[in-house]
Amino acid sequence: MFKYEKLSLITTLLILLSFQAVWSFGITEPLPVGLKLLRGDSQRFFFQIQAVSSTNKLECTYTITGMDPLIINFDQDSVTVDAGGVENVYGTVTVPETAPVKTYSGQVMVNCAPPIGAQEGTGSRLQQSMAVQFNLNVVGALEERKTETIPEEQPKVSYIPTFTILVIIIAIIAIVYWFISKRKKKK
């Protein structure tokens, strides 16, 4: 037994942690700020997950606590943020008809980690969580209400179908003109 311990002291080589890439992220307070909603209102919001100094892609999940009984739904349950990138996370908050009139102070918690496999063979799987507050007022009078339309990400529109249709129209006009001209020449 003693021999074994002595041998261990001399030869043990422990490589405990070794992450070969920088990864980190930040999150922003949701926009819009200072919302004042009436019962029955719904409002779109978004916050950003920023991985601007990360050299790894990150897989992130998120939750909101402390907002009951308000109903909050995210468009997606999770998001992948490319290394060096920024992703907007969109959601909708709905105020039930029975919600008390008051200020709600909740917390958005975002948990990110490199995809499984990104740190294989080099040490621990490092998890990072960041939180930010989400404040919202439920008001009782219409004149107190304050809502705001957020800029939604526009779906990428392809102009190819429109362009193709226009080319076809022009081609048809040209062919008709050519046909009429030809007929008149024959006459």
Place this chain on the structure above:
Amino acid sequence: MNMVKYTAFIFIIALIVVFSFAIMFPKSFDQIRKAAELAIKTGQLQIGGKNPRVDQIYIEDKACTPSASGPGVLGLADSSVNKVIKAYIADDNGNCNAATATAYVCDPNAATCNQATRIWQSGMTFTNSPDGNVHCNFTVSSNFPLWFYYRWGDWKINVTVSDPSSLYNNTVQYWYYNILNAVEYPYNPTGATIDFGALPTVGEWNDGRGGGGTTGNYIKNTGNIRVNVTWNSTDFTCQSGTCTGDIIPITNSPDSFCIDRDTTRNGGTFSQQCMNANELIQSWYIPTGKPASIQRCTTSACTGATEDDDGGSPNDAYYYQWWHIYVPNVREGTYQDSIQWTGIPCPTCGG
């Protein structure tokens, strides 16, 4: 007759091209249309002796408000983002295009916003007028760089305008710098490692580890608010080598895995904070005599001893961090654990 047909044909083709351009590029078409409208407006109103005034200030095209809780604006971690500031200026004399305007941007610490208290300023240039220079749009000559380290909260913009007769006016309006909660560890823009290296001793502490053996790694607040950071860790378990089944337990009694701002355990300038194997129990990292938070930087680099939000030395927004680990008698191999750290912004921590 043929000439008439050709003309009609070209006219139809031109109509189609314009129509298709309008469909495909609606924004550009709208700009061209507006420019054309402005070009044909020639009327001008002349009324003498009126001060110009600033009716509205905009930041990234959002209307600022006369009191706090203005429109929210987002920053970018460890970077700056250029923000366009515009103003809608009026002059009943009908010569607002000849006005001179300057924008001053002030942070939440400034009680009033003017040239003396501004963080940043820029001259503004005339852009266009919708009504013969009674109202004019102005925009800053250079965009406002919104840095990550600027304090979150209610910011102000003062736009001061004067006309050729030296009559002047100014307006202060508000916008809100949204909280940006961001901490980077290990901090190194060119790449860094958290590396405990080869630990040669078992049955005792290995102090001052974390950045390629016996060096540390920087941690930096890359956001705009103080952050409380908590750490926890699972046990280290054998992954490869001859250590199958061995673990390095992480416990608080006795301590076995600690984080520190210096390489000295049980001493030094700062006391270490040790963590528990139970992931549900988190250890607050509280430097001795310091608030329980990583402070906000006051410069982009943040490397100076006093470049944190309390202005005192040492720098509590950007500093080296080390680890101490007690390794029991375990066999040779590579061990892994799972470290989790959580950053909670602290609006009430000051800074």
